Amino acid sequence: MPSGPVVVVGYSLGAAVAIEVARLQPGRVAHVISLDGLVHLGVYEKQDEAAAAKLLEPLVEDFRRCGDFGAAAVRMLDGFIFARDRLPRDELAATCSALNARFGLDLYRSILSWDMREALAHTAVPVTAVCAAATLSPQARRRYGTRLSLVPVAGVGHFLHLEAPEVVTPLVRELIDTVAR
Structure with a gap:
């Protein structure tokens, strides 16, 4: 220590x-x-609760369509990646797919309320x-x-x-x- x-x-x-x-x-x-x-x-x-819900709506809708929170989260994160060839996408997708959807959404909500x-x-x-x-x-x-x-x-x-x-x-x-x- x-x-x-x-x-x-x-x-x-x-x-x-x-x-x-x-x-x-x-x-x-x-x-x-x-x-x-x-x-x-x-x-x-x-963000207040209504603004947070609006910001999260695309992720929530994508999750509803595909049923895989991890896949939806990876698609959302794609917009924040420039050097895609340097990123271990399969590893990222596997990590995100292991997330429980409720936990993942609560995590994003906590970010928006900090x-x-x-x-x-x-x-x-x-x-x-x-x-x-x-x-x-x-x-x-x-x-x-x-x-x-x-x-x-x-x-x-x-x-x-x-x-x-x-x-x-x-x-x-x-x-x-x-x-x-």
Whole structure:
């Protein structure tokens, strides 16, 4: 077990978990690194129940049509992948297909009900968001740019660590090494 504060790295929803760990355990965390989890398409803007239902409707309808939540989730995620040839699609499909539909939908609802602004306001440690450059909107830059260090990566989508590991891995290592100094 580390003796001092640690760097917590979270991918996608795991970035929200990393922020919550830092918020709830401020003395244990030195820095949070998000891998395409905090600025992606403004997903982490808290939604009311009606807005969340509307955002989830395409996924719910696809699931109703095909009966396979995993297949519907993979189709939804396809829009967030740029380097498809670098992604282990069969592995992703198998993982998503193993999800219980109720659990999967509840997971997406929880994402939409999380208040990132509130969490960041109560997180005392620095946060670096490594994100797909193509999905980093001007709104996200304005909304979070003063609270996060934004590090865009070109030519990748949501699965940036799988699409360009030769870029993302050294970048994360460098960030961790910088914090450790």
